[in-house]
Amino acid sequence: MYNLGTVFRFEVIRSLKKKSFWIMSLAFPLLIGALFAVVYFSNQATDKAANDTKNQKFSLVVTDESGLVDKQLLQQFDASESSDKQASIDNVTKGNVDAYFYYPKTIADKSVEIYAKDVGLFDDGRYEAVAKALLQGSVSMTVDADKTAVLQDRVSFGTTTYKDGAKFDGIQQAIIPGVFLVLFYIVIAMFGNQMLVSTTEEKENRVTEMILTTIQAKTLIIGKILSLVSLAMIQIVIILIPILLAYILMHDQLSLPGLDLTSLPIDPIRIAIGAIIFSLSFLLFTGLLVAIGAIAPTAKEAGSFFGVVAVLLFGPLYAASLFISAPDSPIVRFLTLFPLTAPIPLLLRNAIGNLSLVDLVLGVIILATSAVLVMLIAVRLFRYGVLEYSRRMSLKEIFRR
Amino acid sequence: MSVDSKSKDAIIKINNFRMDFGSKTVIKDLSFEVLRGEVFGFLGSNGSGKTTTIRALLGIYQPTAGSLLVDGKVFSVSSGIRLGYLPEERGLYKKETVIDIMVYFGQLKGLSKREARSQADAYLKRVNLLDKANTKIDKLSGGQQQKIQLGITIMNSPELLILDEPTKGFDPVNRRLLMDIIEEHQKNGTTVIFVTHQMEEVERLCDRALLLKDGKAYAYGSIKNIKSKFDGASLDDIFLKVYGDENKEVGGEL
Numbered sequence: 001m002y003n004l005g006t007v008f009r010f011e012v013i014r015s016l017k018k019k020s021f022w023i024m025s026l027a028f029p030l031l032i033g034a035l036f037a038v039v040y041f042s043n044q045a046t047d048k049a050a051n052d053t054k055n056q057k058f059s060l061v062v063t064d065e066s067g068l069v070d071k072q073l074l075q076q077f078d079a080s081e082s083s084d085k086q087a088s089i090d091n092v093t094k095g096n097v098d099a100y101f102y103y104p105k106t107i108a109d110k111s112v113e114i115y116a117k118d119v120g121l122f123d124d125g126r127y128e129a130v131a132k133a134l135l136q137g138s139v140s141m142t143v144d145a146d147k148t149a150v151l152q153d154r155v156s157f158g159t160t161t162y163k164d165g166a167k168f169d170g171i172q173q174a175i176i177p178g179v180f181l182v183l184f185y186i187v188i189a190m191f192g193n194q195m196l197v198s199t200t201e202e203k204e205n206r207v208t209e210m211i212l213t214t215i216q217a218k219t220l221i222i223g224k225i226l227s228l229v230s231l232a233m234i235q236i237v238i239i240l241i242p243i244l245l246a247y248i249l250m251h252d253q254l255s256l257p258g259l260d261l262t263s264l265p266i267d268p269i270r271i272a273i274g275a276i277i278f279s280l281s282f283l284l285f286t287g288l289l290v291a292i293g294a295i296a297p298t299a300k301e302a303g304s305f306f307g308v309v310a311v312l313l314f315g316p317l318y319a320a321s322l323f324i325s326a327p328d329s330p331i332v333r334f335l336t337l338f339p340l341t342a343p344i345p346l347l348l349r350n351a352i353g354n355l356s357l358v359d360l361v362l363g364v365i366i367l368a369t370s371a372v373l374v375m376l377i378a379v380r381l382f383r384y385g386v387l388e389y390s391r392r393m394s395l396k397e398i399f400r401r
Numbered sequence: 402m403s404v405d406s407k408s409k410d411a412i413i414k415i416n417n418f419r420m421d422f423g424s425k426t427v428i429k430d431l432s433f434e435v436l437r438g439e440v441f442g443f444l445g446s447n448g449s450g451k452t453t454t455i456r457a458l459l460g461i462y463q464p465t466a467g468s469l470l471v472d473g474k475v476f477s478v479s480s481g482i483r484l485g486y487l488p489e490e491r492g493l494y495k496k497e498t499v500i501d502i503m504v505y506f507g508q509l510k511g512l513s514k515r516e517a518r519s520q521a522d523a524y525l526k527r528v529n530l531l532d533k534a535n536t537k538i539d540k541l542s543g544g545q546q547q548k549i550q551l552g553i554t555i556m557n558s559p560e561l562l563i564l565d566e567p568t569k570g571f572d573p574v575n576r577r578l579l580m581d582i583i584e585e586h587q588k589n590g591t592t593v594i595f596v597t598h599q600m601e602e603v604e605r606l607c608d609r610a611l612l613l614k615d616g617k618a619y620a621y622g623s624i625k626n627i628k629s630k631f632d633g634a635s636l637d638d639i640f641l642k643v644y645g646d647e648n649k650e651v652g653g654e655l
Binding site for chain 1: 488
């Protein structure tokens, strides 16, 4: 691997010098930051507006045929009662009164009718809020707090499950092994296209022969792959730092849930399996991208092939619920053991803990064999395919050489 | 076909080389040697198999049969030969600066970063491009890019210099620069293989030559011997005589 370090440094440094790298890296956290800011300020403005609206006084007439609305509460709202529905509506229409609420006899199957003066799209919401507050406040006076909580679906539940005589939390158990699934998705989604561009670059710049008589094809490819992995790590750190800072500094303002990483269970076997599947999957798809880049004459044409790879790769995500509910079904097993679709099912099933030993062993063997074969073929394709500067080569032609 | 050179002085030995691409045979049976320190002309019409032979010699293609040796070994990037190769299809990383590219290739050719920088600066000064050191390749003119390609080719003082159609697309200034470089390297003992169909330059620079036709060596030896074989005709006339019919068959272009 003579010159691997030189290729690696060259590829990393020139990417770091590119404006596009920093734009891509910073765009995501900036967008997230902007989104958080918009949500935060929007929430604050909405809360303020809602409070202002609630505190606004307006003249109100009520007809209560249901008998549920408390009279004292009506007085607190300075509301007067009326038994003539039509006259009350006419009063609202003429502007003599701001609002009229009509509570029907049976509110379970009939709507509460609200007639009111228009005060703008947002502020019109105050009428329904007051009508609801009158009803809820009145009913809650007659029911105790616990029953009210049940009716309002405010009861919280805590579940403790056991496995092999010890406490077991399936969701928490899945978090750390699941990181490999997220990592794989991010790396391929963010860097798949860069890998293609990087592989076709020598061809598009017609520098292939000078390179291939100076360093070995596999050194060049490995150097490129390692540089892209490093750039992916740098990019992930650039993305994570502002998100973590935002979480730490604005945790309370944004009402974010608490995160206690120390309580996360660590299953070393599942983590190790996740790391192995991730590495093999990465190798397989990197090899595929190199092969596509070697055959296609331009990065643009290679991009259309990448679309097919992306569908095979990320397609199984649409069947994610099936991997959880029916891990032994034929379709799940097929997707788990077919090399081009295997990464997502293997990583996901390993994370949630329903990957059987047979599927694990078969899946890893198939993935490893495919990854090595694809990488060997990719190096050959690169050596011979990259000499064809203006046309796409067939596999038959390349293997004849 | 007899090999009329002394094997002990040969830096390149090609024996019974055959190259098939599927059912098509590009090189049928080619044998020749290039002597250490000479300027060797490798001649032939377009599509005669010159570039294929060079690619097979440099390990880019696997030969169908025969042996192609550089300094007694099959060439690989780790075989220790200081090679300068200017391919027929050439270009550079367009979005990188001149100095970054030169230092990169210098390092790939075994120089330290400092040595590569020093050689790059010296070459750029020689060709009046020092002020362009930090300019991106795609901002240079075509002629300036050619100078950079030549500079990269001769980094780390190659002992074997292979120039495939080196004057293709070159302006007169760069053609002159190339000739000067070939002469300088020849004086320093570098072996130069000059792949071309520019007979005027071959006649002026080359010690010996090979004319490739139909995948075989049609004529091979010293320039003087080749000329005498064709009754003392100029290389231009010989080229027309050997390849004229072939070019007519494909439309009369030369």
